[in-house]
Amino acid sequence: MLATLGLHLGLCASSLHAPEAPAFRGPEAVAAALEELSRESRGALALETIATTREGRPVVAATLALPGPAPAAARPAVLVTANLEGSQHAATELALEVLRELLRRRDEPEVRAVLERTAVCAVPLPSPDAAARLLRRPLVESSSNARPTDDDRDGRIDEDGPEDLDGDGEILAMRVPDPDGPWVVDAADPRLLRPAAGAPPGAARFRLLEEGTDDDGDGLVNEDPPGGVDISRSFPHEPEPRGPGSGPYPASEPEARGLLELVLARPGLQAAVTYGAHDNLLALPEARDGPPSKRGEHRVAKKDLELYARAAEKHRELTGRKERPRGAPPRGAWHETLYFDFGLPSFAVSLGPGDPPDVPPQTDPSFVPWRPLDHPTLGRVALGGWRPYRRGRISAADAAAMAPAQARLLLWLLGSLARVEIDGLRVEDRGGVYEVRARLVNLGAFPTGIAQGVFTGRRSPLSAEISGGGLRILGEDARKTIDALDGGASRELRWTVLGARGAAAKIEARLRTQVLSTAGFELSTGGSL
């Protein structure tokens, strides 16, 4: 086919770039890197497959915890997820390097103290089928997994994808001359297009299309490419029904479902960090008063925003980053679902330059100068523009360089999580009945449940229950509940019980199903803690 195109390739030698993709690991290499980290971790990094994709790849969760009094699954934990998009490969690199950095620093006393008490649950590559597109040729930028979809709803599946018309191994953009087109060439930098509105009359207008042809003869180019669902748009908070990449319904894909079920299975998770294209630390989310509205809600509760502000300050202090963040997250975003539906403080960390500059440097090899091409049906067009996976991206080396600061942020977060202990337990003999007083203390800086967690019931209630052989609780319930205990706060609870002197009893503090602390005592006057 190429022979019939009569190609007019760009003429200057510099535009004949090598069709090399950015140097990132593919999913198999990421899996191998995790295996290797786990092997070398002396038991500190445990791997678990949480889903298998349509193309048969495992989605792996890695739990990092140093040996300590409680098993990893029962500890306070932070979830680290990276590259939901499948096209943000630097985010996967960052997650791997953060794990490596934590393991490297495991013997430092302050790191050890935190990692003996808490755990990190990391999913560095939740969308491996989308990520695998980096290894295919021609190279085409996409966040879609392999689910066959009828994007244009014409009854045919994946029938009109891009074609590499000039055989350079990459799918670029096409400027198609069109008197009704919405774009004109920018006067200052002819590599760029500007909206046609306000352009001088007679200025040449263009449509901008992805490199390819109209395979199914419907008049549209590349409107139903192979795949798929973009996992980063497929979560239950405010999904966009029938939106691009959003899938037939939220969590329709095993990758997304695996993540949701992972969070449900880990009641110890108290916060989340997501590495990828979006950010809520460089610019904080809006605050709201009162409960969230049912639809269109993206504001966090005012009380929760204080936590976000503290995390943002720490982030700034550790990274020095101040750049302008990118635009709003897509609908159905993972980090928003974690906050709005699961009630977790959920921080999003973007990688690389902020809002991508509209004007790439003239020498930037990520941008291919426009050159003429005779298209089989559209006539003479120009081919060029951003190379796949380049716009607004950083390199693997730059991602790795972010890891030390991000590991410090994670350690700060782990050290700040709520830690409830039963303190100051007192038993008084009141003439045949005993008064038992126990103080619940949150030794952490974060509350046991943020406002959104209490609202949804996912992080509430905190409870303490007294039990013991032959104990009779007088006048009230054995189990007392508190919506949430703020960081550094304490609350005294009191029971009046009837029982034999010397009888063994205990008080257990729980956050829903998770046991936080247990204190045993005897029915006799005095404090046992």
Add this chain to the structure above:
Amino acid sequence: MSSPYTSTLGFAAAALALLESGGVSRAPAEEPPAASPPRLRFDRFYTYDEATRALQALEKAHPRFLSLRSIGKSVEGRDLWLMTVANPATGPEERKAAMYIDANIHGNEVQGTEVCLYTIQHLVEGYERLPRVRELVDERVFYILPMVNPDGRAHWFEGPNTRHSSRSGKKPVDDDGDGLFDEDGLDDIDGDGEVLDMWIRDPHGTHKRSPDDPRLLVRVKPGEAGELVYLGPEGIDNDGDGRINEDGPGGYDMNRNWPADWQPQPHQHGAGDYPLSLPETRAIAELILAHPNIAGVQAYHNAGGLILRGPGDDALGEYPDPDVRVYDALGQTGEFVLPFYRYSVLWRDLYRVHGGFINWTYDELGIFSFTNELWNTGQYGARGREGLGGFDAESPERLRWDDLLELEHQFVELKPARHPLYGEVLLGGFRKTAGRTPPLFLLEELCHRNAMFTLYHAYEMPRVAFRSVEVERLAGEVSAVTVTLENSRSIPSRSAMAAR
């Protein structure tokens, strides 16, 4: 097995004893002769296992039109049975408009399953006899899923339940947030096989015996002395937390788990962890998405006597005008076929729903969809729309119907029982088979009328054919071809919602 759900005439539970042929029961292994295929009775309810055997027997007896398969498993591992009714000789399924029919998404709302069984039987038995049925079987496809919530159904029949309990599926949920799952449900404390209303004597009570019928309890007027206080449905404090029946089996609502305006707790109680988080709802969603030929949806619930459509919330706005006109035409015909039922809008006439099943099939997929709330006391008296009763009211009239039409079958008079916490309590009231489900002598009528409404809906699904093809020679080799497509039924080939 003898149970209150079966006909007072009694019946044997052996597999094919469910099926009658000329009044003679057959042994399970016996091949039914082709001349007299087995018939299902509709003066009884079918447990999950019985309904499974009935479906298998139907398929065996009518292999020409029926194919039965399991589309997945429930939380507890029961099959989700799907019966396809179609005539393969007249063309492949995917080229025919299909009607999807299901029931019993709420485990306690049982009689929709019988409506499904009735519909299947009516379609295969009527094929030779009734031209309209033959047309439906030849030209349409019916996907019929009689038990969406098999676990809820099985527990409702087998376990201690009221007419309202076992609504949920049986994935364990910690309803009371105490770290324990499903540890404090209803209990049959006196072992009589029923979970009834539980009362305690109290001279300052909130209720007294009704002057109209002393078996009935009515609320006292302010200042008036009472006799009894209501304690809730029969049960004890199983987990010693001071509360009774606060964490029974399951604890969610499968009909709030669909990806249409889904809202998490606490916006929508019982929503589930995320849309289609349950194996039952997910399997059905995948089935429907894999069958774009589905052009009509009917879900059977109980109770109230309603033919419901969405929207589930007024905040979503009314449906597009052209679709409302189609809905109205179908719904008004439904009121004619079901004179004790009212055609209604969910949010306006029942309650607001986020993540409801028919909201998904219409709001998201654009398929005209109804939920019928089967049974109200109007069917006792059939006195016209203005006389429509409730379904749960314990009125003297309701008791009188029970006395005279069911020979007091459904009502248990207050009787003393020993409660571990309260001491002597009184247990009584209507059994679980009263209120939401019809008396058995009216079940077949309920099945027939609802099935006929749904067959009418299926008939009105679009039927598109070429009416004419005209070729006009213009010049030389050039011709103009005019093709006229005709939809001969009242439902458009694409709803206005689907077009959006």
